[in-house]
Amino acid sequence: MSSFLVGIDGSECGDRALDAAAAQAEAAGAVLIVCYVIAWSPYSFSTPQENAERHKRREEELDAARSKLLEPRARALAERGIGAEGVARHGHPVRTLIKLAEDRGVDMIVIGRSGDSPIRSRMFGGTAASLVQSSPVPVLVVP
Amino acid sequence: MKCSRIAPMALVATGSGQALAQDGLDGVIDRAVTPLSDALSAFIFYEVPIPMVGQGIPFIVLWLVIAASFFTFYFGFINLRALKHAFFLVRGDYTSPDAAGEVTHFQALATALSGTVGLGNIAGVALAVSLGGPGATFWMILAGLLGMSTKFVECTLGVKYRNEYADGTVSGGPMYYLSKGLAAEYPALAGFGKMLAVIFAVFCIGGTLGAGAMFQTNQAFSQLVNVTGGEASAFNGFGWLFGLVIALLVGTVIIGGIRSIARVTEKVVPLMAVLYVSSGLLIIGLNIEALPAAVGSIISGAFQPEGMYGGFVGVLIMGFRRAAFSNEAGVGSAAIAHSAVRTDRPVTEGLVALYEPFIDTVVVCTITALVIIITGSLDPTGQIEGVALTSRAFESAFDWFPIVLLAAVLMFAFSTTISWSYYGLKSFTYLFGEGQSKELIFKAVVLGAVVVGSSINLASVMDFADAMILAMALPNLIGVYLLTPVVKRELRSYWADYKAGRLQTYR
Numbered sequence: 001m002s003s004f005l006v007g008i009d010g011s012e013c014g015d016r017a018l019d020a021a022a023a024q025a026e027a028a029g030a031v032l033i034v035c036y037v038i039a040w041s042p043y044s045f046s047t048p049q050e051n052a053e054r055h056k057r058r059e060e061e062l063d064a065a066r067s068k069l070l071e072p073r074a075r076a077l078a079e080r081g082i083g084a085e086g087v088a089r090h091g092h093p094v095r096t097l098i099k100l101a102e103d104r105g106v107d108m109i110v111i112g113r114s115g116d117s118p119i120r121s122r123m124f125g126g127t128a129a130s131l132v133q134s135s136p137v138p139v140l141v142v143p
Numbered sequence: 144m145k146c147s148r149i150a151p152m153a154l155v156a157t158g159s160g161q162a163l164a165q166d167g168l169d170g171v172i173d174r175a176v177t178p179l180s181d182a183l184s185a186f187i188f189y190e191v192p193i194p195m196v197g198q199g200i201p202f203i204v205l206w207l208v209i210a211a212s213f214f215t216f217y218f219g220f221i222n223l224r225a226l227k228h229a230f231f232l233v234r235g236d237y238t239s240p241d242a243a244g245e246v247t248h249f250q251a252l253a254t255a256l257s258g259t260v261g262l263g264n265i266a267g268v269a270l271a272v273s274l275g276g277p278g279a280t281f282w283m284i285l286a287g288l289l290g291m292s293t294k295f296v297e298c299t300l301g302v303k304y305r306n307e308y309a310d311g312t313v314s315g316g317p318m319y320y321l322s323k324g325l326a327a328e329y330p331a332l333a334g335f336g337k338m339l340a341v342i343f344a345v346f347c348i349g350g351t352l353g354a355g356a357m358f359q360t361n362q363a364f365s366q367l368v369n370v371t372g373g374e375a376s377a378f379n380g381f382g383w384l385f386g387l388v389i390a391l392l393v394g395t396v397i398i399g400g401i402r403s404i405a406r407v408t409e410k411v412v413p414l415m416a417v418l419y420v421s422s423g424l425l426i427i428g429l430n431i432e433a434l435p436a437a438v439g440s441i442i443s444g445a446f447q448p449e450g451m452y453g454g455f456v457g458v459l460i461m462g463f464r465r466a467a468f469s470n471e472a473g474v475g476s477a478a479i480a481h482s483a484v485r486t487d488r489p490v491t492e493g494l495v496a497l498y499e500p501f502i503d504t505v506v507v508c509t510i511t512a513l514v515i516i517i518t519g520s521l522d523p524t525g526q527i528e529g530v531a532l533t534s535r536a537f538e539s540a541f542d543w544f545p546i547v548l549l550a551a552v553l554m555f556a557f558s559t560t561i562s563w564s565y566y567g568l569k570s571f572t573y574l575f576g577e578g579q580s581k582e583l584i585f586k587a588v589v590l591g592a593v594v595v596g597s598s599i600n601l602a603s604v605m606d607f608a609d610a611m612i613l614a615m616a617l618p619n620l621i622g623v624y625l626l627t628p629v630v631k632r633e634l635r636s637y638w639a640d641y642k643a644g645r646l647q648t649y650r
Contacts, residue, residue, distance in 0.1 A: 038244065048258070055245060055311040
């Protein structure tokens with residue numbers, strides 16, 4: 001069975017990407033992996049207090065992503081008869097999505113175009129643009 | 144507690160004129176602290192006489208250097224042979240991607256470094272070179288290299304005996320390895336370990352208020368006044384205002400938990416460090432033809448110094464002393480910061496901690512010293528100088544540099560105060576237990592000390608702070624010596640796994 005990876009970020013655009021992915025999955029009889037990436041870098045700087053609480057915060061961030069974003073969407077998809085799995089990860093958005101796509105052998109990545117702020121996407125090219133340039137599988141960019 | 148009570152009074156006193164403060168409040172505090180300060184200083188800085196030489200070496204410097212040398216030999220030059228492996232650990236080669244979102248080796252190291260890199264690297268080196276000549280640099284580098292071994296041992300212990308609480312937070316440092324570690328290894332010494340931990344915590348609180356809060360803002364403010372025109376500066380006499388602003392900023396981070404200010408600092412501090420190091424390298428590069436002579440003067444000055452620098456021993460002491468102040472190896476403070484890392488092999492963080500004295504003392508201090516020597520800024524009449532000497536050396540190549548240096552000093556002071564307020568808080572909660580209101584009181588006291596530090600000039604309080612911070616090394620190193628076999632065991636099994644290729648890599 002083929003599978004599609006869709007990246008969401010809690011924005012409207014991310015949900016439009018999810019809708020598009022759901023439509024594709026319904027037509028192709030594919031399952032969806034819905035991924036929310038919590039932006040994080042192993043090389044960032046932090047205060048000692050933050051470091052001491054990091055593990056606790058990480059669990060809280062993952063819990064919040066699962067319960068507020070991923071589970072409601074996975075349930076809604078299941079009601080439509082689409083198999084969906086929610087995945088929450090910490091890391092660089094583009095690299096994390098590509099790693100997940102490779103590990104799971106997905107057939108396509110679906111992503112919203114405007115997740116980042118305008119300045120950020122102009123400076124760094126945005127998640128969608130970077131994915132298009134470096135993804136090992138076809139990418140569907142949803143406006 | 145004393146600090147929070149006097150803070151408002153200090154404002155009134157300095158607000159109505161510096162002269163009044165000198166005779167009034169300053170005098171009162173000065174008289175109260177002096178006997179305590181003198182007693183502690185007399186012990187910590189007791190000059191141990193060296194036979195055949197007319198000079199003594201301060202007890203605490205001897206204490207730190209002997210420990211560093213012992214650990215270097217006992218662990219078979221771990222400071223040199225593990226440096227390459229430690230680099231791969233910092234880079235994350237051995238960190239599983241499943242641990243994304245946890246505290247990495249890099250983050251633990253960076254946090255610890257932001258607590259140590261500071262005025263010691265800018266002012267301390269200048270002091271060493273102006274007092275001990277170019278040769279002091281050699282002994283500073285040597286003390287930095289030896290100090291790496293001390294950090295390795297204390298940071299390994301910090302991770303091994305940390306407390307991991309049910310809610311996922313961690314707390315570690317000398318308080319925990321002195322009490323838990325000694326109790327586990329030597330049940331008969333459990334009470335002794337507890338006592339060492341309490342003494343350490345008391346000294347650490349003193350060091351936090353004095354060296355962490357008061358000294359940092361005091362020095363940052365004096366640099367601000369110097370750069371903006373000295374006596375004629377518009378800021379002169381407004382130390383209390385400066386202190387209030389800094390206290391407000393620090394307060395929003397440590398009490399308000401406002402991330403945005405910390406986030407700005409965490410970007411700017413490394414930027415400042417990189418700018419400082421690269422300007423230094425650029426100056427050295429532009430004067431590359433003077434480099435061999437400068438290196439020559441460092442080496443010849445180390446063994447056959449010119450008469451005015453106090454002879455061989457005088458130069459050696461100056462280098463060792465400034466290195467100890469700069470990288471804090473043996474003091475135990477860094478073990479608190481390093482212990483938050485996510486790892487199941489404590490020894491990995493010890494190896495990563497090797498880079499702390501290496502970057503702080505061997506790299507940054509050497510660059511500062513080379514710039515001072517190469518640019519010929521060293522005043523041959525032997526005038527003793529701190530930040531001003533470094534500032535002049537860099538200014539001779541880039542005339543805008545004093546402004547950058549000012550920004551760097553301000554940033555370093557800010558980040559060091561934040562780091563130390565955490566070290567002090569951990570010691571405070573170790574002694575008095577955790578609790579919202581108790582922690583708030585402690586944080587308020589730290590902020591009070593920040594205001595007091597820049598409002599009034601109290602030589603005795605500064606001396607006391609200096610003595611307190613170094614006194615932490617007494618209980619800390621006694622415990623570390625006793626726990627050395629634990630680290631040996633950990634290292635032996637880890638190194639065997641590493642050599643046999645049993646460690647999993649992810650890159």
